Amino acid sequence: MEKPRIIELLKRDMEDEHGAIIQYLGHAYAIGEGEVACEIEAIAREEMRHLDWLAEAITDLGGELSFKRGMMDMTGKTVSEWMQANVGLENGAIAQYREHIKLIDNLKIKRLLERILSDEESHQGDFKHFVEKTLREKMTDKRGNITDTNTENLSWGIKHEYTVIIQYLLQSYATKNEETRKELQDQAVNEMQHMGWLSEKMIDKKGRPHLEHDKFEKTLEHNTMLKADIELEHKVADKYEQSAAQSTEGDVKELFRKLAAHERYHAEIFKDLLE
Known part of the structure; x- marks a missing residue:
C-alpha cells in the first residue's frame, strides 16, 4: 500500500x-x-x-x-x-x-x-x-442546568483547556527539539487534568460541562509558537484569577487560584525552552 x-x-x-x-x-x-x-x-x-x-x-x-x-x-x-x-x-x-x-x-x-x-x-x-x-446500581445523570457566574467561568475554562490540549499536542509532534516535545506533552497532560477538575466542579455546582474546543494556534516555528504559548498562559492565568475574585464560594475560588498558579508555572517552563 x-x-x-x-x-x-x-x-x-x-x-x-x-x-x-x-x-x-x-x-x-x-x-x-x-x-x-x-x-x-x-x-x-x-x-x-x-x-x-x-x-x-x-x-x-x-x-x-x-x-x-x-x-x-x-x-x-x-x-x-x-x-x-x-x-x-x-x-x-x-x-x-x-x-x-x-x-x-x-x-x-x-x-x-x-x-x-x-x-x-x-x-x-x-x-x-x-x-x-x-x-x-440505578446510576443517574448528575448534570444540572444551573447557569450563573461560577458555571460560566467553569465552562470557559473547560473550553480553554480542551483547546490547549490539542494545541500543545500538535506542537509536540511538530517540533524537532526533544526537550520541548517532552515539556509540551507534559503540559498537555496537566491541561487534561485541569479539564477534568473543571468538569467535575461543574457537576458539583449542578452545571453541564460542554466538551468543545476553540480555534487553536497552528504556528509551529519553535520560538514563535513558544512565545504565543507564554502569552496565552499569562492571559489564562489572569482570567482564572478574575474568576476566583468573582466567586463567593470557597471551593471554586480555590480551584481557580490553583489553576492560575499552574498556568503561570507553564509560562515559566516555556520561557526556559526559548532558543
Whole structure:
C-alpha cells in the first residue's frame, strides 16, 4: 500500500480515537465520582495513548496530523444506554482496526494497530459490564442546568483547556527539539487534568460541562509558537484569577487560584525552552 493511503487510514483512526476520548470523558464526568467514572476515565486515557501512538506513526510517515473529532454517539437517556452506546463505539473501532490491519502491508504499522486492537477488545468487554452495572446500581445523570457566574467561568475554562490540549499536542509532534516535545506533552497532560477538575466542579455546582474546543494556534516555528504559548498562559492565568475574585464560594475560588498558579508555572517552563 502506498504511503499516502496508509496515512489516510491512520488519520481516520486518530480522529476516531479523539471522538472516543471526548465521549468517554463526557460520560465519566456526567455520572459523578465513583468506581465506574474512574474506570471510564482510565479507558479514555488509554484512548489518549492510542492517539499519541497514531500521531507519531503519521508523523514518521511524513503525514499531516488531523485533530478533527471523529465518530461519536452521545445518544441515550439513561446511563446504561450511554454505556451501550460506548459498546457500539468500540464495536466500530474493532471492525475498523481489523479492516486496516488487513489492508496495510507495513509490518510496523500492522503491529501498532494490532496492539491498539487488543485494547479496544478489552474496552468493549468493560463497557458491556458497565451496561449491567449501571443498570443494577440505578446510576443517574448528575448534570444540572444551573447557569450563573461560577458555571460560566467553569465552562470557559473547560473550553480553554480542551483547546490547549490539542494545541500543545500538535506542537509536540511538530517540533524537532526533544526537550520541548517532552515539556509540551507534559503540559498537555496537566491541561487534561485541569479539564477534568473543571468538569467535575461543574457537576458539583449542578452545571453541564460542554466538551468543545476553540480555534487553536497552528504556528509551529519553535520560538514563535513558544512565545504565543507564554502569552496565552499569562492571559489564562489572569482570567482564572478574575474568576476566583468573582466567586463567593470557597471551593471554586480555590480551584481557580490553583489553576492560575499552574498556568503561570507553564509560562515559566516555556520561557526556559526559548532558543
